[in-house]
Amino acid sequence: MTKKILAVDDSRTMRGLLEQALRSAGFEVELAEDGVDGLDKLGPANPDLVITDINMPRLDGFGVIEEIRKLDRYRALPILVLTTESGSDLKDRARRAGATGWVVKPFDETKLVAAISRIVA
C-alpha cells in the first residue's frame, strides 16, 4: 500500500524538492506551509509519516511535534525533522519534543528515502 507523507515546510522551494523526491520514490505526498497548516492537515491526510521543518512562522517544528505527540493516536507516528543545522542541539531538542529522526538539508534523495523506509513500517 502506498505510504502517505505529510511534509511541512514554509519554503516553497523546499516543499517542491520534498514533493519531487518523495513522489518519485513512490510515496503519496501532502504539503503544508507552516506548523499550523501542518496540524490542520494532519487529521484529513492521516499520514504514515510527517516530515517537518523547524523554523516556520506561526508554529515551529518543535511545536508541531509536541502537538502531534499530545494526541494518543499519533503517539507512534514517525516524525522526521528537516534541519539545516548540523549541530546536535536542535536534534536533541527535536528528540525531546518527540521526533523520530532527522534529515539534514540539503538532503540527498537516496538518503532521505532510506531514512523514511527505515522508520515507516
Add this chain to the structure above:
Amino acid sequence: MSDLRDSFFQECDDLMEVLNDGLTALDEDDCDPETINAMFRSVHSIKGGAGAFGLDALVGFSHAMENLLDDVRSGAIRPNAQVTSLLFVASDHLSDLIDHAREGTTADMSRAEAILNDLRNLSTAPAPTVPGELSAEEQEVAAAFQPLVLDLDLGPDLGDDLGDDPGPNLGTDLGADLDSAPDPGPGGDLPDLGPFRDDGGPRSMTITFSASEDLFRTGNDPALLFRALKALGELSVAADDSQLPPLAQLDAATSYLTWRLQLDPAEGVTRDTVEGVFEFVDGICTYDISSTPPVVSEPAAAVSSGAQPPAPAQPAPAAPAAAPPVTGGRASCGPSSSRTSASSRSTIRVELHKVDRLINLVGELVIGEAMLRQSMSEQGLTSHGEVDVAMGQLRQLSGFLQESVMTIRAQPVRGLFHRISRIAREAGREAGKSLKLVTVGEATELDKTVTERLTEPLTHMVRNAVDHGLERPENRIEAGKPERGTITLSAAHRSGRVLITLSDDGGGIDRVRVRRVAEEKGLISPDDDLSDSDIDNLLFLPGFSTNAEVSKLSGRGVGMDVVRSEINALGGRVSLQSQPGEGTTVTISLPLTLAVLEGMIVTVAGETMVVPTSALRETFRTDEAAIHDFGADARVLAVHDGYVPIVDLGAALGFREEPDTITRQSLLLIENETGERTALIVDAIRGQHEVVIKGLEQNYYQVPGIAAATILGDGNIALIVDTDQLMSSQPPVTRAVADKPAEVPFRSAHACPAQ
C-alpha cells in the same frame, strides 16, 4: 529540477522582499520580534534552498547573515545603527549573490569576504557545539525513570515490544550525529574499524540491543530496526525476556527486553552501514556491535525466548571508537545532482521584436474590430440580436487579447525600486547623510524595456536627491527637521500613463545659486526675467554642469540633461518642482504601453491629427467658450479656476497662420503632469479611437510637436500630437516671460555665443 530551481529564485525574490521590509522596519525602530523572526526565516530559507542547488557561495554568506540575525533575534545583540547598516549592506550583497547564482556567474568574493568578516565580528559567532555530550536535561530524563505499576490489559502486539529497562547506560555518544561532518567528500566513508574491514570479507556481527522508553516515545520501533538490519544480510534475532516482570507490575511504557542479533553482513556491508541503521535511536537505546569470526557453531538460538543471558553491557573493544560520525550510506550523498544547468526553464526567451510585432498586430485587430462595429452600425446590422451578441463577444475577446499581450511586456517596478533604494543607501553612506527611502506603488506594472531603461536616469536622480537635495544632518536639525532625511520613490497609474516621482524633504533647489551658475556658464543673461520654475528647469540644460559648482559632496556628474533625454527617448516627460526648505520632487511620466494609445481624432487645416486623451481634460466649442483677448495677438480661455492660454494647433505645427476669428472651431483643454494647461484650437472633433502608434523616428525623424503617427480605420495616416512638447514650446503667455519659451531658446540664444 530546473523548474524547482526557477521556483527557488522566485522564492528568493519574495524572501528578499521580506528581508528588506524587515530591515526598513528595523531601521525605523519599528520592529517587533516577529519581524526579526521573519527576516531570520527568510535568510534561513534562502540558505536551505541554496544548499539544495549546490550554491555554495550563497549558502556560506546566508549562513553568516543568519548567525547575526539569530543574535538579534535572541537579544544577544541589540540592533543598533551599526548592525542595521551592516545588515543592509549584507542584504544588498545577498541579493547580488542570488543574481549571480541565477545567472550562473561568479560573484566578487573579495567583497563578500569583507562583509563576512564584519558579520562574524559582530555576531557572537557560536562555537560549534561539542558533540557527544548529553544535555543535562536529557540525562535527567534518563535518570528520572521509575517503573510504575500499571494495571493494563495489554494488546498482543504490545507484548512483543516490551523490553528491558535501559538503565543509565545512555552515554553513548548521543551527539555524534551522522550529518555534522562538514563535507562528506567523494567516497566519504570513514576508515573502517579493524575487525570489519571489507577486505577481510564479511564477518559475522553480534549486536545486543535494548530500548529506552524514549525510543518508543519518539515513534521509533525496534521491529523496524531489525527489518532494516535484515536488509543488510542474514539476520537472526533472539529476545531475552528474563527481565519481564509479572503482568501486574508491568509498565507499558517501559521496554524490558534485550535483543541479541546475529548478522552475517552481505558483501560490502560495513560496520558504518550497520551503525547507520541506529542513526535515529543512538542515545535512546543501548546497542553494542561486536564482530565475531565466522563460526560454525550456532551463535544464537533462533528467534525464541531462549534463556540466553543478556550480553554484557560493557563496551566491546570497538565500541569507544564509535565516536567518529557514522556514515551509513554516506558514499551516495552530497549535492551531486544539484548543479543543474539553467538550460531548460519554465520560461522561454523571446526576442523583443517578436513580442512587439504581436502587440502591434493585436492593436490592429482592436482597431479592425472597432471599424467593423462602426460600419455595421452604419448599415443598421447591429439591430440583429445575434450579430449584436457576436460583435459583443468579439469586442470583449479582442480586449482581453490586448490586455494579455500587454502583460507580456509589463513587469512590476519592484525590482527597479529595490535597486534604487540600494543606491540611495549607498549614496547616503558616501555622503555621510542619514536617510530613509520610502517606496510607494511597487506593484505598478510598466513595460519591461521602459523599466530597464529607467535605471540609469533614476540612479542619477536619486544621487542628486542625496547629494544636493538632502541637507547635512546638522543643518536639518537647525532647520527643525528630523535629522534623517526622507526620499520617497513612488509609482502610480494616472490616466493611461505611469507616473514615477522621486521626492526628497531636503532644502529644495538653491535658485540663487543655480541662476548664478547658469549666468557664469553663459546659459542665461543677468537681465533674463525668469520665474522660479524657469530657474528650476535650467538644471535640465546640457551646459549646466553641477559637477564642480553645486556638488562638493560627490564627484559624480549629475547630468539632469541626460535624465531628460533618456526619459524623452522612452516617450516620457520629466518635470521638476521645488519648494525652498521643503524639498524637491522630480516627476517622470511614461506611456503605459509603447504600442497603443487612446486618442481624440481631430481635423485642423485639412489635416487629421490625434490628440492623446490622456492629456485631454475638457472640450469646448469656441462659440460657447469664454474667450478673452490677451495683449495684441494672444487669447486666453476662462475656465472655472483661472485663465488658460489658447494655442492654434494648426499654427503651432506650422500648417497655417493663426486664424483671426475663431467662431466655429473647437477647443481641447489639455494638461501636462505638472498641471499646466493649454487650450488647443482645432477645426473639428471626429471622435475617440484607439490607435496603434507607429514611430516616426525609425522611418523619418523626430518632428517637434509630433509624438508619432498612426493609420486610421479608413486607411489614412494621422499624426499624433505631442501635447507636452507643444505646451512647453509655447510662449507662456499667462506669465510675464513673453518671448522666452522655457527650454529651447536658452540653448540657442545664450549657449551659442558662449562657445
